[in-house]
Every structure is written in C-alpha cells, then in structure tokens.
Amino acid sequence: MVERAAADTMPRAAADTMPRAAAIVMEARRILDSEGSEGLTMRRLGEAVGIRAPSLYRHFQDKAAVEAALMSVGFEELRTALDAGAARDGESLATLGRVYREFARSRPHLYRLLTTGRLPRERLKPGVEARAAAPIMRVTRGDVDLARSIWAFAHGMVILELDDRFPPGADLDAAWAAGLAAFASNIPANTPAGIEADHMAPRQSPATSAEEIAGR
Secondary structure, X not given: OOOOOOOOHHHHHHHHHOHHHHHHHHHHXXXXXXXXXXXXXXXXXXXHXXXXXXXXXXXXXXXXXXXXXXXXXXXXXXXXXXXXXXXXXXXXXXXXXXXXXXXHHHOHHHHHHHHOOOOOHHHOXXXXXHHHHXXXXXXXXXXXXXXXXXXXXXXXXXXXXXXXXXXXXXXXXXXXXXXXXXXXXXXXXOOOOOOOOOOOOOOOOOOOOOOOOOOO
C-alpha cells in the first residue's frame, strides 16, 4: 500500500457519532443525486438543513470532508449491492459485472464521486475500501493484477456509457459479456485463504494480499 497520510478524524467521528452530522450527510446525498458534485456546496448544504455556516463547519470542516463521508456511504452501498447480487445469482464475474454496472447507472453522481480524482483514504470510514473490493478478490482467487485489470475494464465501460461515448446502436451487453468472459478464462484455479482487499489499493509488497486492488 502507498503510505497514508495521518487521519483527520474530526469529520469521520462527527459523521459516525452525531445525529446532526448524519442528517447533514443524508441531505448532502440528496443534493448530490439530484444536482451533482457542482451543486453540492457548503452554502447550499447549510440552507438545505437549515443551519448557518458556523454550525455546519463544526461537523464538517469543508466540502472535501462531506464528500469523504459520502464516499464511505457509497463504498458500503456498493458492497451491499455486490453481496446481494451474489446471494441471488451466485458469486461469479458475470454477476459482479452486472451489479457494478447497475450500481453506477443508478447512482451516476455518486459513482463519479467515488472514482474521480484522488481517493482521500485518510478520511474514509475504516475498512470501507476493503469491504467493497472483497467480492472481486474472492472471484479472482486473490489475483491482484487480474482484479485490478477487471476493475479498469468495468470502470472504463461504465464511464463511457455514462458519458454517452459509444456509437448509436452499440451492443453494450455483448461488449460486457465478451470482456468478462475473456477475464474469466484467466482466473487461477486455486484459492488462497483469507483473501480481503482495500478497494483498488496499490501493491505494497509481495506479502500483501488484503489491501491491493487499485488506487487513485
């Protein structure tokens, strides 16, 4: 793993323990979903929850802190969606790809927040990255390079679809199926024990298995 900065625990503690902060995060999510990241400003958020800026800054020191709280929520939602899909249809690469695509298409602004720019890991709720990445690590039998490649493929397909960059009439279902089938043929046969992962976190050493899929 790359070296992490010291945690700024104030936003995390506020979001985790204070009902007012939780309400602020809920309202921030509503604004993000309806207006995108550009619409989510501290002034707009304060007006929406009915508090003045000084009170808002007691909970979150800046917009980046609010976004970090939203990212923590987003990673948890992604893990929940992946687990639900696996429980319903079986934990396979095809299932994970379908659920990942559905997650991004149904939450485009949240998805962009999760995957654009540097990830402020020092501000995230502990473990959310690992929990979101655990399903792909299990499916790939702990092959970090393969998991990272699959995530890059899935993200590329998703973001091009969200940006409407494919030509009219492109069969995206077929493209997804072909890509995932190609990756599936490279999944190793044996499964190492104790596979976990920080969501797409960069490799630190050959001994690292729990925290190394991809980073920003």
